[in-house]
Amino acid sequence: MIQKEKKLLMHVGPVNILDRVLYAGLKNNVGFTSQEFVEAFQFSLKKTRELFQADNTYQPFLIPGGGTSAMESVTSLLKEGEKVLVVTNGVFGDRWINIFRKYPVKVNVLSAEPGYYVEPETVEKEVKKDKYTLVTFTHVETSTGVRQPIKDSVKAVRDYVDLVVVDGVSSVGAEEVKAKDWRVDVYLTASQKALGVPPGLGILVLSERAMERLKDEKSIAGYYLDLRNWLPVMNSMENGKASYFSTPPVHTILMLSEALKIIIDEEGLESRIKRHEKVASAIRAGIEGMGLEIVAKKPEAYSNTVTGVVVKKVNAGNVLSEIVSEGVELAPGVHPKLQGKYFRIGHMGWVTENDAIVTIASIERVLNKLGEEIRLGEGIKATQLYLAK
Amino acid sequence: MIQKEKKLLMHVGPVNILDRVLYAGLKNNVGFTSQEFVEAFQFSLKKTRELFQADNTYQPFLIPGGGTSAMESVTSLLKEGEKVLVVTNGVFGDRWINIFRKYPVKVNVLSAEPGYYVEPETVEKEVKKDKYTLVTFTHVETSTGVRQPIKDSVKAVRDYVDLVVVDGVSSVGAEEVKAKDWRVDVYLTASQKALGVPPGLGILVLSERAMERLKDEKSIAGYYLDLRNWLPVMNSMENGKASYFSTPPVHTILMLSEALKIIIDEEGLESRIKRHEKVASAIRAGIEGMGLEIVAKKPEAYSNTVTGVVVKKVNAGNVLSEIVSEGVELAPGVHPKLQGKYFRIGHMGWVTENDAIVTIASIERVLNKLGEEIRLGEGIKATQLYLAK
Amino acid sequence: MIQKEKKLLMHVGPVNILDRVLYAGLKNNVGFTSQEFVEAFQFSLKKTRELFQADNTYQPFLIPGGGTSAMESVTSLLKEGEKVLVVTNGVFGDRWINIFRKYPVKVNVLSAEPGYYVEPETVEKEVKKDKYTLVTFTHVETSTGVRQPIKDSVKAVRDYVDLVVVDGVSSVGAEEVKAKDWRVDVYLTASQKALGVPPGLGILVLSERAMERLKDEKSIAGYYLDLRNWLPVMNSMENGKASYFSTPPVHTILMLSEALKIIIDEEGLESRIKRHEKVASAIRAGIEGMGLEIVAKKPEAYSNTVTGVVVKKVNAGNVLSEIVSEGVELAPGVHPKLQGKYFRIGHMGWVTENDAIVTIASIERVLNKLGEEIRLGEGIKATQLYLAK
Amino acid sequence: MIQKEKKLLMHVGPVNILDRVLYAGLKNNVGFTSQEFVEAFQFSLKKTRELFQADNTYQPFLIPGGGTSAMESVTSLLKEGEKVLVVTNGVFGDRWINIFRKYPVKVNVLSAEPGYYVEPETVEKEVKKDKYTLVTFTHVETSTGVRQPIKDSVKAVRDYVDLVVVDGVSSVGAEEVKAKDWRVDVYLTASQKALGVPPGLGILVLSERAMERLKDEKSIAGYYLDLRNWLPVMNSMENGKASYFSTPPVHTILMLSEALKIIIDEEGLESRIKRHEKVASAIRAGIEGMGLEIVAKKPEAYSNTVTGVVVKKVNAGNVLSEIVSEGVELAPGVHPKLQGKYFRIGHMGWVTENDAIVTIASIERVLNKLGEEIRLGEGIKATQLYLAK
Structure with missing residues (x-):
């Protein structure tokens, strides 16, 4: 609670x-x-x-x-x-x-x-x-x-x-x-x-x-x-x-x-953009570390603010409702061609490295619990190693 | 300050x-x-x-x-x-x-x-x-x-x-x-x-x-x-x-x-409307008590929320800027046909009898100071007597 | 409410x-x-x-x-x-x-x-x-x-x-x-x-x-x-x-x-002290204007922060409970020798002239309602005239 | 910032x-x-x-x-x-x-x-x-x-x-x-x-x-x-x-x-105590996962609210000042016999699993950066696995 x-x-x-x-x-x-x-x-x-x-x-x-x-x-x-x-x-x-x-x-x-x-x-x-x-x-x-x-x-x-x-x-x-x-x-x-x-x-x-x-x-x-x-x-x-x-x-x-x-x-604008870039990269490192796919199809299309995450076995809607109990709220996927197949992580505004850590750890635990095939512990470790660079 | x-x-x-x-x-x-x-x-x-x-x-x-x-x-x-x-x-x-x-x-x-x-x-x-x-x-x-x-x-x-x-x-x-x-x-x-x-x-x-x-x-x-x-x-x-x-x-x-x-x-809606009516009436009692005129031309046209007040000698804009120092902010008159000749008192939302008292007392002091011919002390007394009824 | x-x-x-x-x-x-x-x-x-x-x-x-x-x-x-x-x-x-x-x-x-x-x-x-x-x-x-x-x-x-x-x-x-x-x-x-x-x-x-x-x-x-x-x-x-x-x-x-x-x-300290003095004086003007007595026995003993007010007919406790409905809370008298015979007005901190106006107007209406012999409307007028000086 | x-x-x-x-x-x-x-x-x-x-x-x-x-x-x-x-x-x-x-x-x-x-x-x-x-x-x-x-x-x-x-x-x-x-x-x-x-x-x-x-x-x-x-x-x-x-x-x-x-x-008191216990255990799992020692000498002495962490190479004071930049503030060690050799993690009040995650990840990165010999990534992974149980 x-x-x-x-x-x-x-x-x-x-x-x-x-x-x-x-x-x-x-x-x-x-x-x-x-x-x-x-x-x-x-x-x-x-x-x-x-x-x-x-x-x-x-x-x-x-x-x-x-x-x-x-x-x-x-x-x-x-x-x-x-x-x-x-x-x-x-x-x-x-x-x-x-x-x-x-x-x-x-x-x-x-x-x-x-x-x-x-x-x-x-x-x-x-x-x-x-x-x-x-x-x-x-x-x-x-x-x-x-x-x-x-x-x-x-x-x-x-x-x-x-x-x-x-x-x-x-x-x-x-x-x-x-x-x-x-x-x-x-x-x-x-x-x-x-x-x-x-x-x-x-x-x-x-x-x-x-x-x-x-x-x-x-x-x-x-x-x-x-x-x-x-x-x-x-x-x-x-x-x-x-x-x-x-x-x-x-x-x-x-x-x-x-x-x-x-x-x-x-x-400062420049620092702010860098912060967003770092947090976004740390999140994507975690997503890939746990073995998931990103909606944007190539790194040049990655943004500093939103990451779409594709799920294979579980329903994206279930992830969203389940993860609220872990103290994280994510955004639903809304592209009609990908209905139910992805969710979005918004990482903008006042977002920090600690937010990246919490987000990836929570996604890992929830997906693991729901039965998606992911490498539990490897996502959060990848995010951590990225941030420690 | x-x-x-x-x-x-x-x-x-x-x-x-x-x-x-x-x-x-x-x-x-x-x-x-x-x-x-x-x-x-x-x-x-x-x-x-x-x-x-x-x-x-x-x-x-x-x-x-x-x-x-x-x-x-x-x-x-x-x-x-x-x-x-x-x-x-x-x-x-x-x-x-x-x-x-x-x-x-x-x-x-x-x-x-x-x-x-x-x-x-x-x-x-x-x-x-x-x-x-x-x-x-x-x-x-x-x-x-x-x-x-x-x-x-x-x-x-x-x-x-x-x-x-x-x-x-x-x-x-x-x-x-x-x-x-x-x-x-x-x-x-x-x-x-x-x-x-x-x-x-x-x-x-x-x-x-x-x-x-x-x-x-x-x-x-x-x-x-x-x-x-x-x-x-x-x-x-x-x-x-x-x-x-x-x-x-x-x-x-x-x-x-x-x-x-x-x-x-x-x-409760009914009490809320009554409160507005009482505060509005107390304010108008004060305005009339000090000898000023109201924009609405007959009592049936009076509203519970806004009162336009006509000034004769002083400029309405001066009243507005001066009264801020007394801790009250009023609204400017905006009707093009009455340019500079009136100001508005908004009395709505969470407005109380005490707000009526403060508003009338401040208007009196400011108008008196600026040289408008008013009966100093009589406006606030009229508001008070209205509220004491 | x-x-x-x-x-x-x-x-x-x-x-x-x-x-x-x-x-x-x-x-x-x-x-x-x-x-x-x-x-x-x-x-x-x-x-x-x-x-x-x-x-x-x-x-x-x-x-x-x-x-x-x-x-x-x-x-x-x-x-x-x-x-x-x-x-x-x-x-x-x-x-x-x-x-x-x-x-x-x-x-x-x-x-x-x-x-x-x-x-x-x-x-x-x-x-x-x-x-x-x-x-x-x-x-x-x-x-x-x-x-x-x-x-x-x-x-x-x-x-x-x-x-x-x-x-x-x-x-x-x-x-x-x-x-x-x-x-x-x-x-x-x-x-x-x-x-x-x-x-x-x-x-x-x-x-x-x-x-x-x-x-x-x-x-x-x-x-x-x-x-x-x-x-x-x-x-x-x-x-x-x-x-x-x-x-x-x-x-x-x-x-x-x-x-x-x-x-x-x-x-600034000096302005702050002057503000307290002005508000205190305005309050005492109102108290005396409505015909009440102050606990401190001579002007040299008046303070900028607290005024004790003596009531004759009504019980001081009733004034306190009644005035809360008017949106003002005052302090009880606590001197054992004056039990029930006075209440206190605290006027310190961020107190303003408008607070003096509201306080006096409320005290007047409450005392009038409870049956104390006061000059309704004269207290608030005295406070107003003091402030307009 | x-x-x-x-x-x-x-x-x-x-x-x-x-x-x-x-x-x-x-x-x-x-x-x-x-x-x-x-x-x-x-x-x-x-x-x-x-x-x-x-x-x-x-x-x-x-x-x-x-x-x-x-x-x-x-x-x-x-x-x-x-x-x-x-x-x-x-x-x-x-x-x-x-x-x-x-x-x-x-x-x-x-x-x-x-x-x-x-x-x-x-x-x-x-x-x-x-x-x-x-x-x-x-x-x-x-x-x-x-x-x-x-x-x-x-x-x-x-x-x-x-x-x-x-x-x-x-x-x-x-x-x-x-x-x-x-x-x-x-x-x-x-x-x-x-x-x-x-x-x-x-x-x-x-x-x-x-x-x-x-x-x-x-x-x-x-x-x-x-x-x-x-x-x-x-x-x-x-x-x-x-x-x-x-x-x-x-x-x-x-x-x-x-x-x-x-x-x-x-x-509910019971849930609250359990929450504290879970967060405390997750933190200790992380501390041990990265290879550090806890001040309390045996599990029966572990508390739900405070964990002392012993550092070997680095100065505890440096950890504290450094970790503030990571968005975490910890408490200094104050026992005179362990001067400079440990810091404390307070984990009480409204503390959550996500707080445990952030704390361990930050401690890891800071100790790694300062040169303490720890297993980078293993602490946070241990905390995560504990929480996923």
Whole structure:
């Protein structure tokens, strides 16, 4: 019972939240015009640029919702009849299709089998063939843990399309992200992933080229997710003055501000990415050490944030429910083509080497108990030897 | 400095949050599939029905965002070319217009001067004249504190339109609300108002008639705010099973659940409404006692949640900045026709008689200091005598 | 019910605690050797000197317990057969007698009637008559709210006795305290009074003369409260190194550290004392405005921290139980000579003008309701007019 | 840096505190007369009896301080000239000697070498030889982790002495404790050990025989730690009525109350002891698996709460400072005869199997890095295999 209460949340978001971040939201008298809130908003906007490695030519946005609302807000940049190309490696890549199909734009799709990504050359070929206003990529596909080689992918299309959009929901704060250097027009994420904040916020940066499109009053966007409505609030807040369009999640922004302070000013982005890489590698060492297979089909596709684990004999759902008693919560597999055959380990946010140790040890014991053929004790030993290097 | 730190937030949302509610969100390991979260979601859905005085024929929804996202989600019920009537008494009534103008529907408007509401008979005349698919009302107009006589207003149109929608953002939890008895099709609110929870959630109940419209795949709605996407999550959660469309604000729902437990099971809706009424009356007694005027033009238009206060000599903005040093934060006036001439007192959520006392005493001292002609000491005495009755 | 939940604690300690102070103790992994704890202890020791207006010739001590354990620790300075003089104005002055009577020392007593203090000249006369090793004073007698003119009292005896001890339990942090200038040998307080920290700590500063006595291994002290055992811990901690005698209340020290940061570095001692004075005066204005009598018999005896209020018709106990429903908790009268005839208002720690307003308004309404003859509305008006000055 | 922030505190008290327990103290308006406090005190007293497996013939006490203040309060039961026997296995057994030497009683001592305990027969022989009023035992000696076979030890002396006192500081809540069945007169502990509450409280139960001695006004005790002064408070609180002798650590008692609710009513004492036993065994399996030696010299002396680990090549102090970077804090060795040669692992309170895993993995990596000869990977594997059994 105590172990369950102290549960380690190795999930894909929300993840375990650092106490300091959580306590930053513990305010019973902060309103949307309160000085404390305005300062947290201002600070968050400035640090968001650093987070995406953008500069002052980029405009940051904090909008309510999360990854999906941030994705849909990209409609603010499109006009009726324009053509978009969706490059998808799984469920969240497909989400772009579902969004765009609700709007009067033309959608074309390039997709990969689960475990794989669409090769940059394939995308390059497509954008040379046809004129696209906008291309979307998914940096890390949360449903499988597959990482797109994003730098090369963006490079391959950059000169052939107006707008390049990257969904960095499972990458920003844990993988190398360089909005400016790579000339990405819209890079977006959500508060509850590698930033380790409760859910409630979509976070984006827009290039000058993207911002130019906001000047035109016309777009296919609705009201709440039209970035034009939020822009005056961002400008005012960045200048330290309260402003209102629709009430933002005040407490989540207080927490985001604390998280960004730790991420950028204390831990440092580079160290943070290295930490994620080390923990991810230690976990994969353990998975392979005990004799299991990873969903992502080659090391270049491994991500720092999500690892899909394939089970052969046991049902993935049983693993998930059983491991909660061991004080660990994992995420279900959601790719329709791999139904019941895998589970996901989320390893992002404030994840540590000790979390890797606990996760692998628990997975080992549970799989052993359920009858999966694994090498009990060898997974945890492999993780330990990796960490001792 | 200490007084500022202990500031009383007499705002229009977020408002002062009860510690118990705030602490309910203090969880560092709750994910969207966690049992604890599923239970909180389930409980919140059930209690939401009671909150709106709806029954099992009504479907509750908890969606990310707030009042505006809840309002825009009403587009899920409309098809291209349909006609809607917006009845508006101010800024937030007008918001319906701004939303609908983004969509391919026809919009007609009935509006009132600030301080007044559109008379039910006026609305009745209009719906008899023309065929409207949907009519919207604003129960309490947050920008002025004017309360629409909602029961009579709904009654006046009920038999002439398909769908009656009420924005209860500044009323639900503080005013009499009877979705079922009054046969309202969509009644909506937001977490940060009279429920006293941090912002982040739009909350709605839909009648059977409204739900019927969700069965049709076609609507003018986008993706994130299309209630069709959220419905399976609501159904699954109400049955105690985790489900996913897009990550909800997990911690805000944990807090909402605690708030609803207090509102429905501990304080009781009726007592809660009476408390709001008493505090609101005590505040107005103080305002009138010191010789000031209220924005709402007649007692029937007074609300339990927001009071607009007209100042004559001093600038309303100065009052707001000055009163923060007295440990009270009020809300700015936002109605464009009354620019700089009034400020608002939000009195909702967990507001008490003591809060009324502090608010009136602080307003008196600040106005006296700034040079407004008031009867110093008489406002607070009037509030006290009202409370002593 | 909500009003009760948000209760204002106008008590004599613990008092209302500032959230920032409370949250400083919200640490689940700080041990007595943890760096974070050592730093908080070190900081607290340094700031304790400033708090008492002592300098580096004074040694600060933080010991478990509170006022009484700090008082009894003074036995560390005494040897068998020595003679002490206790100057007492009430229950807590008498406590010195009860302590010393447990030890092999001779005790003589000078006492005042409730509402009065022992005049400095009376004490001077006594110390000239007989040889005392140690004299004790109570700066503010918590049982009645009577303040001893401490500067003059110490001056009157300073040259005739070895050790002057002042119980500053209800004064330190709220009244002028100058350990060094007045040449006090032991000045002590407790965490839960005007410092606004939870109870659990006795806090003392000792002069060089007092410290000299600790060098002698012999004293009448027991083990836990023998300051000799705690001295190496204080020295080590002040040098930034963990040390152990017996486990201190780690979390209370984390909170004390935050409180001292606010008191000394942010609010400033002088402002803090002025705030207490203003709030105390506003409360007394209200008490007199409604027509009630104060226990302390003359303005020179009024304290910044505690006010005893005499009731004539109603029972003081009923006032206390009734006022809790109004969201205010007061302290019972405890002086045996005034049983049932008075209650106490504690106004210390983080108390504000708004707290004075709420307290007076609530007392008025409750007394009016219970049938005490007061001028309803005039107390709160008097407080308001005092604050508006 | 993040790993340090999330540090696991495998210390001897304070230990890692469960969030629920910590949050129970997060109250800014609870005074010593507040209803909420009285209820928490009442509940704690009742549950304290169950905790010690005492019945209504036993009187529970909650007093400020901790283990040492509880130990010294035993002087309340002694008169000048009486004779006590101290049975000691280390530093905290010796503490009884230091306490009693401050008082006019005769003290005799039986002591064991570090790693060993005094055999019950040795004690039996002594109490048959001489007349002792009181004998003290230390159930688990915190300085070495050695457990006294307490049931047999008490049995060996029970019929030859008036009062049997057991220091259960490192045992209560984690080892089998049966005050009533074993006829122990005083069983005591502290809040910050196996109960997992912040430090600040000494907790005792006294048998009827012990209580009989409190009826006599005379004892060698001082004032603050004389149980006679606290008895009326315990009686009043148990009857649900506020009472005062000296301000107790209110917030610590609120937290104790929550902890006892979990310990007794939710987890259950038996399960809790088993959990401690399993975690302790898993840790020792790891220590032995990597090839290290334990301070306690035989399995019967192993405790559920503390394990001393002997290092050969490296300095124990270096292990402690190094392992903090791995996110684990351990306790220094304090037995003077083993200076620098061992460190201690505290495994009590809310400790879990996952904590055992992390602790052993971290110790392995740190010792490996520092150059101690261990079998890297074999310790963690042994712990894992033990847990998988």
